Amino acid sequence: MxxxxxxxxxxxxxxxxxxxxxxxxxxxxxxxxxxxxxxxxxxxxxxxxxxxxxxxxxxxxxxxxxxxxxxxxxxxxxxxxxxxxxxxxxxxxxxxxxxxxxxxxxxxxxxxxxxxxxxxxxxxxxxxxxxxxRRVPAIALAKKMIENGLLGRLFHWRAAYQQDWIVDPEFPLTWQLRKETAQAGPHWDLNSHCVDLAHYLIGSIDSVTAMSTNFITERPLADEASTGNLQAEVNGSERGQVTVEDAALMIVKFANGVMGSFEATRFATGRKNKLSFEIYGSKGSLTFDLERMNELMFFSSSDADDTQGFRKIIVTEPQHPYIKSWWPPGHIIGYEHSFVHAVVDFIDAIENKKQVTPNFNDGLNTMKVLEAGLLSAQTKQQITLNT
The missing domain is CATH 3.40.50.720 (NAD(P)-binding Rossmann-like Domain)
Known part of the structure; x- marks a missing residue:
């Protein structure tokens, strides 16, 4: 049993x-x-x-x-x-x-x-x-391709996490917009995902330069009981101050010499949950867009000159990470499946008494980068990390 x-x-x-x-x-x-x-x-x-x-x-x-x-x-x-x-x-x-x-x-x-x-x-x-x-099959495949040397020496990382759910100035002041409950805005919430992926795919970060801004500084108070799914109702006519940033930009230098950039915003009109990254290397390149999460774009410089170009890999084959437990080839999976993959790996870690990743150590390393970004935006200086 x-x-x-x-x-x-x-x-x-x-x-x-x-x-x-x-x-x-x-x-x-x-x-x-x-x-x-x-x-x-x-x-x-x-x-x-x-x-x-x-x-x-x-x-x-x-x-x-x-x-x-x-x-x-x-x-x-x-x-x-x-x-x-x-x-x-x-x-x-x-x-x-x-x-x-x-x-x-x-x-x-x-x-x-x-x-x-x-x-x-x-x-x-x-x-x-x-x-x-990390458990989106296309991203796990990107990790495998990098480790197998298909991109050669890595040069550049570009990441952006863009949403638009607070563009309306009458959207209420939810917990995500208050420093005491969120610590920071999209730099903390959205960039935490992007920094974790950068650590997973590229490596540790040595230095950070960042800037942030606010577009709307005051909003109607929220009915906290109604908050959820990035939605909320206004509670009366009283208004309060937005105490976190609305958007952030960060430039980093990785320990392995790669140059990187991060954009995090909730004011990208038309973007509902667009997490994208680009990785450029000496032998090839990869691009990914969460809004097309079953696809990975790959360029290889080893292709013949007259047929070179980015090609689309549909990540639904049984050989792709996690996919064989789902549907036949070509039948795509969605956002919720990455949570299932996490639970599967977590249970395996418990049963085999081994640590799973990302864990609290990975989270700590991400916190160090995010805190450095906040300090850089505040002081307008480059911050060197002691990881």
């Missing part, structure tokens, strides 16, 4: 839904060593929490995360909450010996991230940070 792992999730909105779907789907499509059991869902607003639990099949609900974490029958704590709530919950969960599946970005500061990592390691728990884009 297949072993089980009891999961307790804290948070039930956008990421709570994405994570719940992954826990449910993982054992249906993959041969996992243990079946996750959706044991307890935890959140502050009991009526909507119960509705969430019933819809997704969570067996019980709890409004106090401390009581959830102290339960002896819970093996995994899934933190599907905004980043200002990660630190306290992750520390407590690790001290209780629970394995941790945590949303990104890891924390509000390098100092918090360092302590989270230390406590997890002291208590020998598996800790995973959900930069799920």
């Amino acid at each position: 297949l072993k089980t792992l009891n999961v307790g999730i804290v948070g039930y909105k956008f990421m709570g839904r994405a994570h719940s779907n992954a826990w449910l789907k993982a054992p249906l499509f993959f041969d996992v060593a243990a079946k996750p059991v959706l044991k307890v869902a935890c959140g502050r607003h009991e009526p909507s929490l119960k509705e969430f639990a019933e819809r997704w099949g969570w067996q019980e609900t709890q409004t106090d995360w401390k009581k959830l974490i102290s339960r002896a029958d819970i093996d995994i704590i899934d933190i599907a909450l905004p980043q200002h709530l990660h630190y306290e919950i992750a520390i407590a969960a690790a001290k209780e010996g629970k394995h941790i599946f945590c949303e990104k970005p890891l924390a509000m500061s390098v100092k918090q991230a360092e302590e989270m990592l230390r406590v997890c390691e002291d208590n020998k728990v598996i800790h995973y940070l959900n930069h799920n884009y």
